[in-house]
Amino acid sequence: MENIKKAFERFTTLDEVEWKEIFHIMKPKEFKNGEFFIKEGQTCKYVGFVSSGLFRYYYQTDGQQLTRQFFFENNFMANYQSYITGGSSIAYIEALENSEVILIPREDLFRLFETSMNFQRLGRKVAEFLFMIMSAKYESFLLQSAEERYLSLIKNRPKVIKNIPQYMIASYLGITPEGFSRIRKRIVKG
Amino acid sequence: MENIKKAFERFTTLDEVEWKEIFHIMKPKEFKNGEFFIKEGQTCKYVGFVSSGLFRYYYQTDGQQLTRQFFFENNFMANYQSYITGGSSIAYIEALENSEVILIPREDLFRLFETSMNFQRLGRKVAEFLFMIMSAKYESFLLQSAEERYLSLIKNRPKVIKNIPQYMIASYLGITPEGFSRIRKRIVKG
Numbered sequence: 001m002e003n004i005k006k007a008f009e010r011f012t013t014l015d016e017v018e019w020k021e022i023f024h025i026m027k028p029k030e031f032k033n034g035e036f037f038i039k040e041g042q043t044c045k046y047v048g049f050v051s052s053g054l055f056r057y058y059y060q061t062d063g064q065q066l067t068r069q070f071f072f073e074n075n076f077m078a079n080y081q082s083y084i085t086g087g088s089s090i091a092y093i094e095a096l097e098n099s100e101v102i103l104i105p106r107e108d109l110f111r112l113f114e115t116s117m118n119f120q121r122l123g124r125k126v127a128e129f130l131f132m133i134m135s136a137k138y139e140s141f142l143l144q145s146a147e148e149r150y151l152s153l154i155k156n157r158p159k160v161i162k163n164i165p166q167y168m169i170a171s172y173l174g175i176t177p178e179g180f181s182r183i184r185k186r187i188v189k190g
Numbered sequence: 191m192e193n194i195k196k197a198f199e200r201f202t203t204l205d206e207v208e209w210k211e212i213f214h215i216m217k218p219k220e221f222k223n224g225e226f227f228i229k230e231g232q233t234c235k236y237v238g239f240v241s242s243g244l245f246r247y248y249y250q251t252d253g254q255q256l257t258r259q260f261f262f263e264n265n266f267m268a269n270y271q272s273y274i275t276g277g278s279s280i281a282y283i284e285a286l287e288n289s290e291v292i293l294i295p296r297e298d299l300f301r302l303f304e305t306s307m308n309f310q311r312l313g314r315k316v317a318e319f320l321f322m323i324m325s326a327k328y329e330s331f332l333l334q335s336a337e338e339r340y341l342s343l344i345k346n347r348p349k350v351i352k353n354i355p356q357y358m359i360a361s362y363l364g365i366t367p368e369g370f371s372r373i374r375k376r377i378v379k380g
Contacts, residue, residue, distance in 0.1 A: 059333060066332055081325055084318050090329070113314070120310040124303070127317030128274050134324040135271055139280070141331065142256055142364075143249060174332075 003074050004049050004102060011125035014118050021115075025108035029101050031055075037077065037093040037101070044082035044089055046103040050075050053099020054163060058171070059091045067171040070096075072159050080130055096164075146175045147183050193264050194239050194292060201315035204308050211305075215298035219291050221245075227267065227283040227291070234272035234279055236293040240265050243289020244353060248361070249281045257361040260286075262349050270320055286354075336365045337373045 001023065008014065014022065028051070031037065037055060038044050048055075050071050057069040057077070068091065071077040082089040083106055112119045140149050150173055154161055160169060170180035191213065198204065204212065218241070221227065227245060228234050238245075240261050247259040247267070258281065261267035272279040273296055302309045330339050340363055344351055350359060360370035 059329075061333055068328075068332075081322055084322065113311075114307070117304070117307060117310055120307055120314060121303070124310060124314035124317055127314055127321055131317055131321045131324060132271055132274065134321060134328060138258075138324060138328050138331075139249075141328075142258075143251055 003051070007049065007074055007076065008122065011129065012118055012122045014122070018112075018116060018118055021112060022104075022119075025112070026102050026104055029103050031095040031099045031101060033095055033097050033099075035095050037095070038079050038082070038089050039092055040090055041088050042082075043086055044079040045106050047076055047078045047083065047106065047109065049102040049104070050077060051100040051102055053101070054096045055093050055099065056096050056164075056168065057091060057093045065171060067168055070160055070164060070168075070172070072163070076126075141174060146173050146179060147186070149173050150180075150183055151187070193241070197239065197264055197266065198312065201319065202308055202312045204312070208302075208306060208308055211302060212294075212309075215302070216292050216294055219293050221285040221289045221291055223285055223287050223289075225285050227285070228269050228272070228279050229282050230280055231278050232272075233276055234269040235296050237266055237268045237273065237296070237299065239292040239294065240267060241290040241292055243291070244286045245283050245289065246286050246354075246358065247281060247283045255361060257358055260350055260354060260358075260362070262353070266316075331364060336363050336369060337376070339363050340370075340373055341377070 004026075005019070008022075026049075031053065037046075037048055040060065048071075050073055052073055054073075055071040055077055056067060057071070057079070059066040059068065069077075071093075077093060079089040079091060079093065081087070086106075109123075113123045114120070140152070144152070153169070153173070160172070164172075166180060167177045170177045173180065175183070194216075195209070198212075216239075221243065227236075227238055230250065238261075240263055242263055244263075245261040245267055246257060247261070247269070249256040249258065259267075261283075267283060269279040269281060269283065271277070276296075299313075303313045304310070330342070334342070340359075343359070343363070350362070354362075356370060357367045360367045363370065365373070
């Protein structure tokens, strides 16, 4: 619980009563390798906090899997669009190994947002943070080459390089496994 | 002022005192055609509300302009990353015609967020809304063809089709003017 507290404190502080309230609505759940946190067509009823393990967020289209994100230990995860609107997910979040997750129910969280400034601010800061990540991702696809995206991944998210199979990294970078292999050779030679 | 009130009410309600407070920090400004709301390297110190006119949000790179967004009458506009972080903008927002804008200073808005639940909720709802737009944009580039993006633009944002020069629409769709011209011919024939 110390780790999830630290993760929240990146966004805002909560007082003792608020910590009790938010811990009260959490429930732990185990996901086996290959199990889904959410599937296409489902509603995202929980924010998950990955206590241990690893998840991948991807789209399935024309027999292809397009990777949007990886969630490691001490990361929050959700299909945030579906979480906000209550609409259906068009993507999957799947465990890549046996994982432990703390679930925070959407409805309870929304209720807490309306009980105090600190909770409301938490909701705002999280939304702003996720906007920043999404916007940076869009800009990286618009303004950078696949090679630049790869170099920035090596620099900023070494965990992805170390833990994720290469064909999934290629898909995250928006290139084919062959294109990715060419880039890696170029960089090694470079 | 009725229009800006309506625009805010899409996100949350405010009470009479709160309306007074937020109107109090606003100031009108005129932008001539070709004038900048923000340039690369500057900090986004204001959220703008377009009372009349039209703006374009774009990146300048290798002699090319890559269009991210258009802001019409009754739209809010900002470089939201720069607005959140106080960091420098890597993009431009330029008036495409003579325009009237209501400026809402970032610092004053941040202060108001901390004075009431309604303001804090407003900040959250806006961030969530902008996340949704950004995420949908990313998904459209990842999952749709340029032709599908164009058809969805015709359906969902007819104002863009009607008011924006074709080379800018092409750039917004992420294609060359020639590619855009081919798609338009195909659709007319279809």
